[in-house]
Amino acid sequence: MIKLSARGVVKSYGDVAVLKDVTVEVADGEIVALIGPSGAGKSTFLRCVNNLETVDSGHIAVDGELVGYREVDGCLEPLPDREASRRRARIGFVFQHFHLFRHMxxxxxxxxxxxxxxxxxxxxxxxxxxxxxxxxxxxxxxxxxxxxxxxxxxxxxxxxxxxxxxPSILLLDEPTSALDPELRVEVANVIRELARDRRTMLIATHDIPLVEEIADRVVFLVDGRIVEEGPAAKLLHEPGHDRTRAFLARMTG
The missing domain is CATH 1.10.8 (Helicase, Ruva Protein; domain 3)
Incomplete structure (x- = not known):
């Protein structure tokens, strides 16, 4: 069963194209890691999945329901706020910088x-x-x-x-990057536990050792495009694209 289906997602800010025809699927119980250099579009893609950002074209669906839109007579129109909130509630989001309510x-x-x-x-x-x-x-x-x-x-x-x-799917945006090494271990251990429970996750991260340990599949983005994707064990050790090899060499060297 497909939990997340993103097809041909395009997103720009003004004249800057951040996502360029991104297509990704995540199956039930699958853990997919988005890797790539800073500015590749990983965080923007997660925000589009959670409808924190609207897409310019393409579409995203979770559990078969479109995110942020509904189809009427073959055309997409924005969802009413109440329905958009209901659908967003099924998508868990963990921000890089926590975003907790300070007064609670x-x-x-x-x-x-x-x-x-x-x-x-x-x-x-x-x-x-x-x-x-x-x-x-x-x-x-x-x-x-x-x-x-x-x-x-x-x-x-x-x-x-x-x-x-x-949530039906859990999105994690660089969950360990803002932490000191000792604190990173605390959070990584929690993510490992979720992985053992086969929690469906899409995680954007530079933490290659964690990706190697928990991910089923890896998607490598550069400049808003998917350059390469495949099983984690193969892509991390036998990448097929020069850009992927160069990135992994920098991250693990």
Missing amino acids: TARDNVAYGPREVLGESTAAARGKALSLLDRMGLTGREHHYPHELSGGQQQRVAIARALAMD
Whole structure:
């Protein structure tokens, strides 16, 4: 079963084309890594998948439903805000710089979506939050505010917040890049656990060792285009394109 289908996605900011005919699929339970140099379009693509950015052409679907649009008489038209929000709720997003609510505790950050978007009771949402924070190794930190937590702890709260929505697919945008090496290990361990559970994930990252360990498939982007894609074990060790070889040599050398 295909969880994510993106076909011919094009996105520009003014005269700058950021995504150029990007086509990607992610199957149920599959972990796909987006790699490439900074500015390749990895983060923009994730934001388009989550409808934080609109595409100029092409389309994206999650679980067979278009993201941000509906088809009417063979044409695409933007979804009403309520329906767009409903569909976005099925797509978990973990930001590079956490984006936690600064005025809320860890527990309430995680409980916010289930309560306000899914309509769960406060007690149920907080119970779910405490369970997820425990899974993230954050028991005892549930009443701490973001400024009282380390970067690694904040990122684990952000992952718990995304999981609290029971997403169909989890998008992670450079989840370890803003962290010191010791804190990176904390977050990488959580991602490894999600991978062992076969959580469907699309992860944009420069963390090649993590990609090698968890990814089923790798997509290599340069200047908004897919240069090469394939099984992680083959692409990371036997890349078929000179640009891929040069990038991996820089990242692992």
